[in-house]
Structures are given as C-alpha cells and as structure tokens.
Amino acid sequence: MLIKNYSEANCSVKTFCRMCSYRCPIVVYIEQGKIKKITGDKDHPVTKGRLCVKGSAILDLVYSPARLLKPLKKVGERWQEIDLEIALQEISQKILSIKEKYGAKSIGVWKGESLDPTQSDICRRFAFAFGTPNIFSNDTVCAxxxxxxxxxxxxxxxxxxxxxxxxxxxxxxxxxxxxxxxxxxxxxxxxxxxxxxxxxxxxxxxxxxxxxxxxxxxxxxxxxxxxxxxxxxxxxxxxxxxxxxxxxxxxxxxxxxxxxxxxxxxxxxxxxxxxxxxxxxxxxxxxxxxxxxxxxxxxxxxxxxxxxxxxxxxxxxxxxxxxxxxxxxxEPPALNSLVADVRGNVEKEKPIGAEEYPVFYDHRWEGRSIKAMDAMLENDPYPLRGLILTGANPVITNPNSDKVEKALKSLDLFVVRDLFMTETAKLADYVLPAASFLERSELIRGVMPQTISLTKKVLEFDSCQNEYQFWSSLAKKVGIGQHFPWKDEDELNRWIIEPLGLSLEELAQKAEGYIYKAYNYEKFYKNxxxxxxxxxxxxxxxxxxYGYEKLPVYRPAHYLSGKNKAHYKFILITGAREARFNNSCYHNIPRLKKAVPMPLLEIHPADAANLQLADGDLVEVTSAKGSLNIRVSIVEQDEILRGFLQITHGFDEVNVNRITPDDILDPVIGFPALKSVPVNVTKIPEDAGCHQL
Ligand code: SF4
The missing domain is CATH 3.40.228.10 (Dimethylsulfoxide Reductase, domain 2)
Structure with missing residues (x-):
C-alpha cells in the first residue's frame, strides 16, 4: 500500500531506481492512491530520463505476486507462516545460545548487493556491536x-x-x-x-x-x-x-x-x-x-x-x-559514521579469511565469504554456526555452489531476508520479507560527482522491514539496543547527514542530489x-x-602454465551479466525472463565444428568441481576466441557456479578464477535435459 503522504492525492514523486547498483533518477506517478507508472526523470542532466530494461520493470518487482509478505519458519521440510515478533524472538534466542556456546564471532552477517553503503553500515554496526567481526558479502568475488x-x-x-x-x-x-x-x-x-x-x-x-x-x-x-x-x-x-x-x-x-x-x-x-x-x-x-x-x-x-x-x-x-x-x-562526504564507535569491539578479532588475505581485509574490513564455507563445514579457523543474510543469493553467485549449499545447510541458525524465495532462502530456518527500494528512504551517492541524495519511501507493506527496522529490533532483543537509539530510518538519516549542515527535508528536495563539495581537479598539487x-x-x-611484489609483476594465468592442458580442452569464461537481470535478481519477472529463459554455452564456430555441434545442441560441460547440461549457441567468428567458451551467470535453472573453482585464487586478494575455468564439453542426447548435476 502507499504510505500516508501519498495515499490520497494525485501526485508525482522524484526518487531513484535501485534495481542495480546505479541510481537512475525516476519519477513515480500516483493516481487515486495507486502507482500508475514510473518513468525516468527527464530533467536530470546526466541520465536525461533514460532507464534500462530492468528500470522499466520496477512495478513488476514491487507488486510481484511471488513477493514474500509474511515471515516464514521452516518446520521439518515445510514452511509455516509465523508472526514477525515471534520470529524475531526465536531468532534472537538462538543467536544468544550460539554465542554462549561458541562465542560472538560464531555469528556472521552477510549483506547483499542491493544495499547501499548506509544500509551496509547498519549491518556492520549490528555485527560489531554484537562482538563479531564476521561480515561477509559478494565483495570476496566481485569488484x-x-x-x-x-x-x-x-x-x-x-x-x-x-x-x-x-x-x-x-x-x-x-x-x-x-x-x-x-x-x-x-x-x-x-x-x-x-x-x-x-x-x-x-x-x-x-x-x-x-x-x-x-x-x-x-x-x-x-x-x-x-x-x-x-x-x-x-x-x-x-x-x-x-x-x-x-x-x-x-x-x-x-x-x-x-x-x-x-x-x-x-x-x-x-x-x-x-x-x-x-x-x-x-x-x-x-x-x-x-x-x-x-x-x-x-x-x-x-x-x-x-x-x-x-x-x-x-x-x-x-x-x-x-x-x-x-x-x-x-572526495567522500563528511558524514557521521555508523561504525566508528563500535569497531573497537572487534579490533582484536580479525574476521575469517583476514589472516590469509590481509589486503582484502584492509580494504573492506570484512571476512572472505569463500573461506566462511570452511568455517561452517570444518570449524576452520573456528566455528561459524549462525548466519543472518540480507539481500544476497550466494548459492547462485559464489563459486562452487555445491559446497556453498552444503555449508549453509550445516548451520545451527540460518536467517534470510529477501523479497523472494531464492535458492539461498530455501535453505534457511527463517525467511523474513524485506522492503524493496520503493519502501525505504536511504542515503545514496548521487549520480553526479560528489553529490549525495535521499531516496523516497513511497510504499509500505506490513511485515516487510527495512534494514534499520530489522537490525534495530533484533539488536534490542539480543541486548545491544543502546547502539540503535534512532526512532526510525528518517531519524537515522538525519543524524548521518548532520555534519553537512542541511536538513533531511532540504536534501529530499534536491532531486539532482546535494553537491557536498564542488569537484576540483589536480588536487595532488596541494594534497x-x-x-x-x-x-x-x-x-x-x-x-x-605483506610479502607481495612491489611492482605489479605479470605472471601468466594458471591455464597458460600448461598444468591442466592435458585434461581440459577449453577455458570457460563466466560471470558476464545479462542486461535484463542483475546477477541472480529479476529472473522471476516474467517479461524479463521471457526474452532470456536460460543461459547458453557460447562457442566459436570452428570449435563447434570440431565437436560436431549444431546450434541448440545439448552438451555436458565438466570441470574439476562438477558438470552441467546446457544448450549451445554458436556465435560469430569474431565474437569469442577459439578454445574459449562463455556462460552467463545468475540463472538457477543452469547455475554455472556449480562448476566454478573456489580454490584457484589470486595470491594477493584471494579472488577466484571465474573467468578461466578449465572444462571439457561433450555432446549428450536430448533426453538428458538442461540442468546441473
Ligand atoms: S536498473 Fe537500470 S534504470 Fe535502474 S538504476 Fe540500474 S541502470 Fe538505472
């Protein structure tokens, strides 16, 4: 339902699309208490009203019939609706009993890509105030x-x-x-x-x-x-x-x-x-x-x-x-920090993976999600027994999905907050419905240099909590409520921007964003x-x-060293994005999915000819981690090099991360070799079907 301010009048509200990490300005048109349409904001000097195909499907997302609107608890193999307050009570009790048994650091928080820096910092604040350094995200594998x-x-x-x-x-x-x-x-x-x-x-x-x-x-x-x-x-x-x-x-x-x-x-x-x-x-x-x-x-x-x-x-x-x-x-804006006063709680306790890859830790202050799987499965370096995950889908987006699945299933407590029942949410003990970006008011980086903007909350669904509501209510129940003194997200945002010297209402008026400092070139002369x-x-x-090379010395990638050449005939590139989806998101929006229902194996025509493959044939692709069945797309001569293949990621129907490695890693930052996976390709009969094994 529309929130009170907008429920009566016919009006338009300027805010921002957050279907991906960009922030295109949009206009939400409301008539008789209903959102009629959403367009790009033509007045914006940079984006000029242009939206991508995802941005044109915002209403399909927020009003999707597949949206989770009630908290769910897994009882045996079945989901049961549960009152939000009772769910939070049960979750907090389990968190406290895990803490009692294994210590605070055995609880992890995993934040997804759908969160902007402020929302991410709310998660960090909860974790640090609780006493765990174990924050995880897709940052272990991306960007x-x-x-x-x-x-x-x-x-x-x-x-x-x-x-x-x-x-x-x-x-x-x-x-x-x-x-x-x-x-x-x-x-x-x-x-x-x-x-x-x-x-x-x-x-x-x-x-x-x-x-x-x-x-x-x-x-x-x-x-x-x-x-x-x-x-x-x-x-x-x-x-x-x-x-x-x-x-x-x-x-x-x-x-x-x-x-x-x-x-x-x-x-x-x-x-x-x-x-x-x-x-x-x-x-x-x-x-x-x-x-x-x-x-x-x-x-x-x-x-x-x-x-x-x-x-x-x-x-x-x-x-x-x-x-x-x-x-x-x-230059970043001078804002009040959500983590500065609580980081000291975990200063002595490094997160999982920080010892092996200190450069990653220095850069992000978080643990490595790949290593977190070892902590869940083998207590290495110590047990990770509870995980609260918000807006992420690691079963699809992390490498070696089978291991990810096994690890998440092994947890004593697994809570997922999401808009939909994702492949990851299916493994949880509790699934809590989350607010979409039209149901949140959040501080975001502006589109233009050195600007900050505020998104507008237009909609509200009961039980779909925003980040602040969720983490602050959980904080109170686990005894750290004093670290979340703000009444709601507006009050929190007001406090964060205090040093800028403008009010939240003034910021809300600035559809193009507030320029907190004019951009100056050649600052290096002075600073x-x-x-x-x-x-x-x-x-x-x-x-x-840290023992790494001072110069960016070039070392040929693993596949060029010849180690795997005898076993594997092809190198698979994965992780490319499809314009209609944001990684694993929006595959449940029918009009987006209709155009690209499945990923395909892109192959050079000469390689296809060698394997006697025709367009659309079914093949099995096998790596050291597993195999999957997929249809072939023979691309043009100049679209891919011979000997290389490509599968787009993000699809749960054929999840390419079933065959990606989590153990061929960059020595400095620990990133996996998702774009050079040694594989073999074999033609298989039609009745084998498209799926992962
Ligand atoms: S999904 Fe498209 S329209 Fe929306 S913010 Fe991203 S690029 Fe812009």
Missing part, C-alpha cells in the same frame, strides 16, 4: 580486487570523467549490460568526438559503439598493460613532469617494462603487434584526457590483482589521474595522493610489507 588494486597505485578508486574525455578505454567490461547509464555517457562522449577502445575476450554488445575492438586472451591483461607501458616509455610519450613530481618507482617500472617487447606481448595476449602499438599511440595522443572503465573481466583471475595494478599504471604514467577527461578522484607515500605508487611498500 573489490580492482578497487583495491587501483587504489594501491593512485590512492583511490576513480570515476571516469566521460564528459571531458578524448579517449575512453573499456577494459573487460560491458556497460551496456551491467551499467546502462555509463553506456549512455560513453555514447554521448563518442558523439562529442571521444574515441572508444574495447579490450575484451568477448565481442560483447558494447562493441557496437566502440571505435576499435581488441580481443584478448583471458587473464593476459597484465601482459598487454606492460606492453603499453613499455611503448609509452620507449617513445617518451609519458608525462615526464608528472612522473618526476608525483610518482615513486618509475625506474623499476621502466626497467621491468623492457621485458615486454611487442613479439612477446602479441603471443601472450593474442593481440597483433600493430594493434598493441595502435592502442598505445591512441592513449598517448589523447592524454591526459583518457579515462578507463575496468570491469570485473580482468580481476577474476589468479593474476588479476597485479594485472589491474599494471593497467592503473598506464593512466598515471600519462598524467591522466585527477585531470579533466581522465580518472576523477572524488598529494592518498597513498602511504603521498604519490602515485608504481611500486608499493605497503604490498611488500
């Missing part, structure tokens, strides 16, 4: 490796300045499917004359707007980056004044880069010598107005962290960092960079302190 790698070089994770860019390098990403507003910004920039380069093993739908496309072998991004660095230094195309004044490690960088001659780089990457030179020259000629959109493509490899460090060195070398048309380094040395770090003492 954080590239963020931490780039930060280690330039001191922050930049946002691309498409508006002023002359050259845009999209590296291992498909913004058309994953970040539609960025795709539009790139299209707009191209109309203004920017050159767009795409480097990707697959010729994705984004290639349509790229000026130049370079197919690269998965996991060889570091070799290409070093090849580019070598050419740029040899030709003295780099920004010598910037390098001299604002960087450290240039001599080591230049010396190591010499190993990457054109012949070696071409052999390693599969990109021709001419094209490597062309990429380097295009970047150098457009500098410093060159910006990069690095996707998860280069990071989900066993050498991804250093590969991305090397990519980050190119921009810095050419003086593109924090310059117009380059990589913007935004330096946010690295230990205050300069761009081509070499990192911070990483060396």
């Amino acid at each position: 954080v490796s590239k963020q931490a790698a780039i930060k280690s070089v330039i001191g922050g994770y930049p946002t691309p300045d498409f508006q002023a860019a002359k050259c845009i390098v999209v590296w291992g990403a498909n913004p058309r499917a994953s970040h539609f507003p960025l795709y539009n910004e790139i299209k707009d920039a191209r109309k203004r004359g920017a050159k767009v380069l795409l480097i990707d093993p697959r010729k994705s739908s984004f290639a349509k707007i790229a000026d130049l496309y370079f197919p690269i072998k998965p996991g060889t991004d570091g070799a290409l980056a070093w090849g580019i660095i070598n050419i740029i230094i040899e030709n003295k195309w780099y920004d010598q004044a910037f390098v001299e004044e604002h960087t450290i490690g240039f001599e080591e960088l230049a010396q190591y880069a010499r190993k990457f001659n054109l012949r070696y780089v071409a052999e390693e990457t599969g990109i021709s010598q001419d094209d490597i030179y062309k990429i380097s020259k295009t970047i150098a000629e457009s500098a410093p107005h060159v910006t990069y959109r690095v996707g998860v493509g280069p990071e989900q490899h066993d050498n991804g962290f250093n590969n991305i460090r090397a990519i980050a060195c190119i921009g810095a070398l050419c003086g593109c960092t924090d310059r117009p048309g380059g990589d913007r380094l935004e 330096g960079f946010n690295t230990p040395s205050g300069k761009v770090e081509f070499t990192s003492d911070y990483l060396a302190k």
Whole structure:
C-alpha cells in the first residue's frame, strides 16, 4: 500500500531506481492512491530520463505476486507462516545460545548487493556491536580486487570523467549490460568526438559503439598493460613532469617494462603487434584526457590483482589521474559514521579469511565469504554456526555452489531476508520479507560527482522491514539496543547527514542530489595522493610489507602454465551479466525472463565444428568441481576466441557456479578464477535435459 503522504492525492514523486547498483533518477506517478507508472526523470542532466530494461520493470518487482509478505519458519521440510515478533524472538534466542556456546564471532552477517553503503553500515554496526567481526558479502568475488588494486597505485578508486574525455578505454567490461547509464555517457562522449577502445575476450554488445575492438586472451591483461607501458616509455610519450613530481618507482617500472617487447606481448595476449602499438599511440595522443572503465573481466583471475595494478599504471604514467577527461578522484562526504564507535569491539578479532588475505581485509574490513564455507563445514579457523543474510543469493553467485549449499545447510541458525524465495532462502530456518527500494528512504551517492541524495519511501507493506527496522529490533532483543537509539530510518538519516549542515527535508528536495563539495581537479598539487607515500605508487611498500611484489609483476594465468592442458580442452569464461537481470535478481519477472529463459554455452564456430555441434545442441560441460547440461549457441567468428567458451551467470535453472573453482585464487586478494575455468564439453542426447548435476 502507499504510505500516508501519498495515499490520497494525485501526485508525482522524484526518487531513484535501485534495481542495480546505479541510481537512475525516476519519477513515480500516483493516481487515486495507486502507482500508475514510473518513468525516468527527464530533467536530470546526466541520465536525461533514460532507464534500462530492468528500470522499466520496477512495478513488476514491487507488486510481484511471488513477493514474500509474511515471515516464514521452516518446520521439518515445510514452511509455516509465523508472526514477525515471534520470529524475531526465536531468532534472537538462538543467536544468544550460539554465542554462549561458541562465542560472538560464531555469528556472521552477510549483506547483499542491493544495499547501499548506509544500509551496509547498519549491518556492520549490528555485527560489531554484537562482538563479531564476521561480515561477509559478494565483495570476496566481485569488484573489490580492482578497487583495491587501483587504489594501491593512485590512492583511490576513480570515476571516469566521460564528459571531458578524448579517449575512453573499456577494459573487460560491458556497460551496456551491467551499467546502462555509463553506456549512455560513453555514447554521448563518442558523439562529442571521444574515441572508444574495447579490450575484451568477448565481442560483447558494447562493441557496437566502440571505435576499435581488441580481443584478448583471458587473464593476459597484465601482459598487454606492460606492453603499453613499455611503448609509452620507449617513445617518451609519458608525462615526464608528472612522473618526476608525483610518482615513486618509475625506474623499476621502466626497467621491468623492457621485458615486454611487442613479439612477446602479441603471443601472450593474442593481440597483433600493430594493434598493441595502435592502442598505445591512441592513449598517448589523447592524454591526459583518457579515462578507463575496468570491469570485473580482468580481476577474476589468479593474476588479476597485479594485472589491474599494471593497467592503473598506464593512466598515471600519462598524467591522466585527477585531470579533466581522465580518472576523477572524488572526495567522500563528511558524514557521521555508523561504525566508528563500535569497531573497537572487534579490533582484536580479525574476521575469517583476514589472516590469509590481509589486503582484502584492509580494504573492506570484512571476512572472505569463500573461506566462511570452511568455517561452517570444518570449524576452520573456528566455528561459524549462525548466519543472518540480507539481500544476497550466494548459492547462485559464489563459486562452487555445491559446497556453498552444503555449508549453509550445516548451520545451527540460518536467517534470510529477501523479497523472494531464492535458492539461498530455501535453505534457511527463517525467511523474513524485506522492503524493496520503493519502501525505504536511504542515503545514496548521487549520480553526479560528489553529490549525495535521499531516496523516497513511497510504499509500505506490513511485515516487510527495512534494514534499520530489522537490525534495530533484533539488536534490542539480543541486548545491544543502546547502539540503535534512532526512532526510525528518517531519524537515522538525519543524524548521518548532520555534519553537512542541511536538513533531511532540504536534501529530499534536491532531486539532482546535494553537491557536498564542488569537484576540483589536480588536487595532488596541494594534497598529494592518498597513498602511504603521498604519490602515485608504481611500486608499493605497503604490498611488500605483506610479502607481495612491489611492482605489479605479470605472471601468466594458471591455464597458460600448461598444468591442466592435458585434461581440459577449453577455458570457460563466466560471470558476464545479462542486461535484463542483475546477477541472480529479476529472473522471476516474467517479461524479463521471457526474452532470456536460460543461459547458453557460447562457442566459436570452428570449435563447434570440431565437436560436431549444431546450434541448440545439448552438451555436458565438466570441470574439476562438477558438470552441467546446457544448450549451445554458436556465435560469430569474431565474437569469442577459439578454445574459449562463455556462460552467463545468475540463472538457477543452469547455475554455472556449480562448476566454478573456489580454490584457484589470486595470491594477493584471494579472488577466484571465474573467468578461466578449465572444462571439457561433450555432446549428450536430448533426453538428458538442461540442468546441473
Ligand atoms: S541502470 Fe537500470 S536498473 Fe540500474 S538504476 Fe538505472 S534504470 Fe535502474
């Protein structure tokens, strides 16, 4: 139902879409107490009213007949409705008895991608106040490796300045499917004359707007980056004044880069010598107005962290960092922190996985979800017996799904909050209905640089709690209610923005977001960079302190070393997104699902011919972790390299993570090699059906 403010009148409300991690401004039209339609906000200067296909299905999501509207408790193998208050009471008692037996750290909190930083910090606050450092999320497998790698070089994770860019390098990403507003910004920039380069093993739908496309072998991004660095230094195309004044490690960088001659780089990457030179020259000629959109493509490899460090060195070398048309380094808003006063509770107790991968921990202050499975199954390094998971679906999104399933089933208490009965929720003891983004009022980063915005709560369903309602009510029941003194999410938001000096009502009025600080380029002249040395770090003492290489040394990906070549004939790339879905989300919206009911195995025509496969044939794909049955899609010659395959992730009908490894990991950050899975493919009879084994 609509909340009181909107229930009578005919009106329109400006708020934001949160069907993905972007935040496109939308207008919700209300007539006679009902939402009639939702459109993009045409007045917004950046998004200009454009919504992606997911954004046009918001009403299908919030009014979906499949939505969970009542709390459920599993009794035997069946679900029973349970009063919310009683459910919370039972859950809190179980939490306290697990704490009594195994200690506070045996309780974990897993937060999903649907939460913005403020909501994530509510979860963290609960965990830290309770005394457990064990926060988990998909950050163990997605996006954080590239963020931490780039930060280690330039001191922050930049946002691309498409508006002023002359050259845009999209590296291992498909913004058309994953970040539609960025795709539009790139299209707009191209109309203004920017050159767009795409480097990707697959010729994705984004290639349509790229000026130049370079197919690269998965996991060889570091070799290409070093090849580019070598050419740029040899030709003295780099920004010598910037390098001299604002960087450290240039001599080591230049010396190591010499190993990457054109012949070696071409052999390693599969990109021709001419094209490597062309990429380097295009970047150098457009500098410093060159910006990069690095996707998860280069990071989900066993050498991804250093590969991305090397990519980050190119921009810095050419003086593109924090310059117009380059990589913007935004400053965060000064806000009251939800974790500062409670973090001390767990300072001495590191989360699961932090010892093995301290760089990940330093960057995110959380545990590694892959390692959490060992804690659930084998008490390694100690027992994790209770888990509260909000807005996540790790059975579909984490590698080695069979192990994830087994681990979650082994818990003494497993609580899931979600809008729908997901594959993960099916394993829970309690499933609690959660509020959708139209039922929450939350602080979000704005679309424009250095802005903050407030989403509007338009709807309300009984029993569908927002993050603050859930965690604060649970906190009271487990004896830490004093850490949640705010009456509701509005009061909490009001407190968080206090240092900005504007009221919540004033913020709510700013449909384009509140600019908390005008963006200034070239802050490094005054402030330096946010690295230990205050300069761009081509070499990192911070990483060396942990025993990692100071330079982003290139080591060929595991599959190129030849170890598995005898057993497996193909390398499978997974994890690409389908534009209609956000990873595992929205597969239950019929009009989205209708267009893409199942994932397909993309294969090169020559490989298909060798296996005597026709389009649509059924095959079994087998890895070291398991196998699945899937139909074949023979793509065009130039859409995928020979010897490589692709399966899109997020589908529960054919869950590709049944066959992905959780034990081929990047040595620095612990990311799994989801984009280079050794597999075999065998044609199977039609009656075998499409499924995972
Ligand atoms: S990109 Fe699409 S799903 Fe994401 S916020 Fe924008 S309209 Fe919504």
